Amino acid sequence: MTTEDDKLQLFESTVFKPEVERRKNDSLVVLLMQEVHTKIDEMDKRLTQHMTDETLVLAEEIAKLMNNAFPEGDPYGHRKKHEADIAAAVERAAFWKTMRTEIGKWGIISLMGWMVYTAWIAFLKGPK
8 A cells, every 4th residue: 555645645646747648547546536435425424523513512512501591491481471571561451451441431430420510500590
């Protein structure tokens, strides 16, 4: 088996010298292509492993953040609490809207009643 230096020397002597017929050294081309494919395969495996490891690390970090971000590490309960708060706020708004409507309605009825009463008293006293 040839060493890396031998491969490099053979490559340089073949590629960088125009007087040498490159097609005679097809075995060198095949050898270089095999080396390139081997290196690419190694890099692909390492990259795939790195991506898998990073994904796992990120998933663990997200899980830690989720546990720390929510009371007792319960995002579902946290969401339910917010939904209950929103429902209570909607009910409170509806109550106050009804309250204002009723106060306005009874205020107008009272005013009209007072006006009728005042007119009745004036009618009973007769002309001056």
